[in-house]
Amino acid sequence: MHIDASKLEFGELNEIIRNTEADVEITGCMGQRFIAAGLSDRKISIEGVPGNALGAYLNGAKITVGGNAQDAVGDTMNEGGIYIRGSVGDAAGYAMRGGEIFVRGNAGYRAGIHMKAYKEKHPTLVIGGRAGSFLGEYQAGGTIVVLGLNEDGKSIVGNFPCTGMHGGKMFLRGSCEGIAFPKQVTTHLADEAEKAELRPLAERFCAMFDLDTDEIMNEDFTVVLPDTKNPFKQMYVTN
Amino acid sequence: MSINYIYPEYEVVRNDARCIRCRVCERQCANEVHSYDEERNLLISDEAKCVNCKRCVTLCPTHALKIVKSDCRFKENANWTDDTIREIYKQAESGGVLLSSMGNPKPLPVYWDKILINASQVTNPSIDPLREPMETKVFLGKKPDKVKRDENGNIICKTSPQLELSIPIMFSAMSYGSISYNAHASLARAATELGIYYNTGEGGLHEDFYQYGPNTIVQVASGRFGVHKDYLEAGAAVEIKMGQGAKPGIGGHLPGAKIVGDVSRTRMIPEGSDAISPAPHHDIYSIEDLRQLVYSLKEATEYKKPVIVKVAAVHNIAAIASGIARSGADIIAIDGFRGGTGAAPTRIRDNVGIPIELALASVDQRLRDEGIRNNVSLVVGGSIRCASDVVKAIALGADACYIATGALLALGCHLCRSCQGGKCNWGIATQRPELTKRLNPDIGSQRLINLMTAWKHEIKELMGGMGINSIEALRGNRLMLRGVGLNGKELEILGISHAGE
Known part of the structure; x- marks a missing residue:
């Protein structure tokens, strides 16, 4: 089903999407928010720029975006996939518990904040370019990958990555010298086994965005892991 | 454990004449206050563990137990209260942040208790709820x-979702x-x-x-x-x-x-x-x-x-x-x-x-x-x-x-x-x-x-x-309320008059 969104308010657009069971192709998207919120088992493709909270609480649907997306992509998503050819704004993948988000370009602040994992659910966030400050804040599970495929010489992540991280794993391409990680995480260069673990994901990302997997995997990767699952253990005394 | 300077806050008072050694208190207390001394055929208490939850008191079949606040207190001091002193000892010993539960127990004003409700006398008679319908929904x-109508003049009944209580x-x-x-x-x-x-x-x-x-x-x-x-x-x-x-x-x-x-x-x-x-x-x-x-x-x-x-x-x-x-x-x-x-x-x-x-x-x-x-x-x-x-x-x-x-x-x-x-x-x-x-x-x-x-x-x-x-x-009907012992500012914020006004 094709929808020309250029003259629709977000409520109208989302109602049309909810009321059809077909896959949806949206053109002329102009910042409409909450597209595909809570949607399951459908394919949504978007030309133009979807607004904030694209795919919030997503429950199995697959969304592809030809250009950029804005803030809060995949907020609290449970299952499904969001694939973005351009860049995304802040707080992408907030508290996502399952599914995957691939961003070919850059991500803003707080990408992957509160990301979790639970049983068979293992969320994945892959950023092709660079990530803003507070990447993976309070990360509790899942995998975050940043490939840094830009050539502008800027750092692959902004300030304060992994603050409060207490679960999951992060792969940052390169040796990450000069990046200040907080005390409660440890970093090391990925060994062969870890690179092998990353490779299938990289292959899928590269296939989607016409990139060369070998070229990307040919670099060092920094692996970030939390020291403990209980970083906020504060000494309390019962009163 | 080193001496922690803290005397137990409560005393477990056991009336031995009433105690039948059924050991219910021992089984019921997850804090392990009570224990049975077989040799002496006595139930004994470690009061330092007692939180005064009254579980043992309530379940004791012979009412042999009561928990009282200990009168073994620090020297009286209106500024340094027992609680304040005890908290300092706890923190000095542990270096920990004090952790509490349930609501604020401090003697701060409870405004509900300084607000009184009106009743009808003579005019606008009161209603007997046992005899007449009263709506609490x-x-x-x-x-x-406002009321919205469609082109035919019919009322549009679609309203925002509501919770019905x-x-x-x-x-x-x-x-x-x-x-x-x-x-x-x-x-x-x-x-x-x-x-x-x-x-x-x-x-x-x-x-x-x-x-x-x-x-x-x-x-x-x-x-x-x-x-x-x-x-x-x-x-x-x-x-x-x-x-x-x-x-x-x-x-x-x-x-x-x-x-x-x-x-x-x-x-x-x-x-x-x-x-x-x-x-x-x-x-x-x-x-x-x-x-x-x-x-x-x-x-x-x-x-x-x-x-x-x-x-x-x-x-x-x-x-x-x-x-x-x-x-x-x-x-x-x-x-x-x-x-x-x-x-x-x-x-x-x-x-x-x-x-x-x-x-x-x-x-x-x-x-x-x-x-x-x-x-x-x-x-x-x-x-x-x-x-x-x-x-x-x-x-x-x-x-x-x-x-x-x-x-x-x-x-x-x-x-x-x-x-x-x-x-x-x-x-x-x-x-x-x-x-x-x-x-x-x-x-x-x-x-x-x-x-x-x-x-x-x-x-x-x-x-x-x-x-x-x-x-x-009744909602927002503040004329039905009067304050007692409240100052002008408090009455102004509450939007009510003082009793007698």
Whole structure:
């Protein structure tokens, strides 16, 4: 089903999407928010720029975006996939518990904040370019990958990555010298086994965005892991 | 262990002539205060472990036990009280942050007790609720500004989603994890039977309780624990938790040790992992951002459910509520500084926030002044203790009240304020199977129903006395209230006159 969104308010657009069971192709998207919120088992493709909270609480649907997306992509998503050819704004993948988000370009602040994992659910966030400050804040599970495929010489992540991280794993391409990680995480260069673990994901990302997997995997990767699952253990005394 | 300078706070007084050595006290105390000395055929007590929860006292078949506050006290000092001295010893020994539970116990003003309710005499006669119908039903949600008609002149009946309450009281948020499965079962069943609502808190919804969904409010907090499509759809309303009266500005932190079994399942996080809900939602920095979360929840639930925004009563609450009323939220819940909690730093609990009475009055007035009062319903809690508190809250401008401490008391809580230890002898604030089984949900839910039924009768009596036969006619009717012993500023904020005026 094709929808020309250029003259629709977000409520109208989302109602049309909810009321059809077909896959949806949206053109002329102009910042409409909450597209595909809570949607399951459908394919949504978007030309133009979807607004904030694209795919919030997503429950199995697959969304592809030809250009950029804005803030809060995949907020609290449970299952499904969001694939973005351009860049995304802040707080992408907030508290996502399952599914995957691939961003070919850059991500803003707080990408992957509160990301979790639970049983068979293992969320994945892959950023092709660079990530803003507070990447993976309070990360509790899942995998975050940043490939840094830009050539502008800027750092692959902004300030304060992994603050409060207490679960999951992060792969940052390169040796990450000069990046200040907080005390409660440890970093090391990925060994062969870890690179092998990353490779299938990289292959899928590269296939989607016409990139060369070998070229990307040919670099060092920094692996970030939390020291403990209980970083906020504060000494309390019962009163 | 080194000497900790602290003499036990309580004494276990055992009347040996009455004691039959049945050892019930020993079996009932999870704090292990009582033990049996076989050689001497005596029950002995380690009072240092006693939290004064009265479990042993209540179950002793011969009433041989009582717990009294020890009169072995520090030298009298109006400035350095026993509590203050004891807290210093605890911190000097441990270096730890003081952790407390339940509501603020300090002798700060309780404005409910300084407000009196009117009654009719001679003119506008009072109404006998036993003889005449009295309406206590309320609807919570956004109310339409005006009657709308279609092109044929027919009234358009499509309104915003509403919660229908048989009495203006709901059970407020307590998560599964902070309280037990049986406590949740009691609340859920009672809410269903009573035609009101209970609230999941931020701990997700146990699969067994989806059946009570039509009487459940599901909560979404900064950590998003247990939040997914089915959860949002299961509830009758969705509550965004921005703050809590017992600990404004402080987030939730359930230690990994308590994330086991079903608690891990309903929160949807691995066992042993800390459940961290930071105080700020890191995607909300403005009313516009709040609006985004409100509408993302409305979109995900197809605009079928009202969205509640819960905040703690703090200094600028009127301005904050005005913003929330413009965010698209249907209901604002405000939690006063005496609200309870399963664990909060003592200093926060006892010193942060403002009384709900003043917060409610100022919010209601502000929303009226701005002409947006009907955009939202107001629900207040922290702490509502009885039917007259409810009536006073409604007359000050609330649509409904949230109760939690009162509900726990109905379930057997004795307010020992030791929830943080997880060893609740009454089976409420614990996950230990041998303790949780002490709370029978059949009995628990019946006690909650009894309490609410009694309050309903009392509310009707109070309304009837004022000559009011519908709770809607009481809302914001501050002429029905008078203050006693309040200063001019307090009366001004409460918007009521002094008794005798």
